[in-house]
Amino acid sequence: MxxxxxxxxxxxxxxxxxxxxxxxxxxxxxxxxxxxxxxxxxxxxEPYVIFQNWLIAAQREAPQVRPRLACMATVDKSGEPVTRLTSIEEVSANGITFFTTLGSRQAGEISANPHVSLHFNWAPLMRSVRIAGSAHQLTEEQALDQFRRYPRHVQMCITHGPRYAAADWQSRSGLFARIVQRLNTWLGKHPEEIQMPPNWGGYLLTPSLFEFGMLxxxxxxxxxxxxxxxxxxxxxxxxxxxxxxxxxxxxxxxxxx
Structure with a gap:
């Protein structure tokens, strides 16, 4: 060079x-x-450290663009590219993790062809990042650990769908519901644990390319x-x-x- x-x-x-x-x-x-x-x-x-720093800056300076949301590209059975929006979770030296329903089209395409790319566009900062590599499924224990980290309404959305989660949230946000929750907390009673769906899982993207774009x-x-x-x-x-x-x-x- x-x-x-x-x-x-x-x-x-x-x-x-x-x-x-x-x-x-x-x-x-x-x-x-x-x-x-x-x-x-x-x-x-290493480039993943650069990406971490950019992601932190985007979350701080432009949270309205949902910086963890990326356009993911996979390849279907006919060899055609398919894109959809995916939210990432952890960024580390091992790679980038994201989660989805294992029976979804996205999961099926990754299982058939693990080559995946992510594109992050943070327009207010005039920055973008493209990451490409291979994705491999995480263990059930790793998926469960991430599921337990989600807030209750997110767990409900994953398990029962957004409408059920919204109804559950409304039922718990009223004055009487908050009083009951305070009493249960004082008495040492905790809300019923939500079970992770058997078809919920995650993937680890191991990058082979990082491309940082700036204006x-x-x-x-x-x-x-x-x-x-x-x-x-x-x-x-x-x-x-x-x-x-x-x-x-x-x-x-x-x-x-």
Whole structure:
């Protein structure tokens, strides 16, 4: 990667506070410093960390766009792309989790073809993120753990549908219902636990591509920074072979007018 391109990647992403020690790495690559910096000094954040930071910023600055809602693309049996809106849950080094009804069309397409992509569009921030990879079903224990984290009205919606959940919410939001709830709490009585439906489950998307898009103004061009997972080498073996540090990602940047 040229020093000019490295500088573009740095200037583009540093405003989000995402690549924490990138400047030292750039200096090391551009000027080929003779002394070897410590491994801790040379490590930069992986793309999922950049995505986490952008997601946090979007939730803080533009919650009205529902930042966790993504356009998911799958492939049907005839090879045609299919899109729908999906809400994600956890973002970690392992991947991105989302949940759905296992008997749904979405689940069937993922089971037949695990290649999936997500597209997040945060227009007020002039940012977008595209993530592509393979999705694999989570265990029943993992799905149950997430189900227990949902508020009661969300559990009711998953189990019985939105109309039943709305009726249950209204029945519990009245003055008399709140008094009964206070008394039950004081007496140590808890609401009946809602059982997770047997057809409810989740998936883990393991990314192979992150693409970050940014607009700096109405007349400015669009900048894209793309991270692709390097599959030729096992994770952790790249140091000493090419100038890409410990992470198994290769990255580039481009500008579109």
């Amino acid at each position: 040229s020093s000019v391109l490295v500088q573009k990647v740095w200037s583009t992403l540093w405003s989000a506070g995402s690549i924490s020690r990138f400047r030292l790495h750039v200096s090391h690559v551009s000027h080929q410093v003779n002394h070897v910096a410590s491994e801790e000094q040379r490590i930069y954040d 700096s103004g109405q007349k400015a061009g669009r900048t894209r920074v793309r991270f692709r997972r390097c599959l030729e080498m096992p994770r952790g073996t790249r140091v000493g072979n090419i100038q890409a540090e410990r992470q198994d990602w290769v990255y580039d940047s481009c500008e579109e007018n």
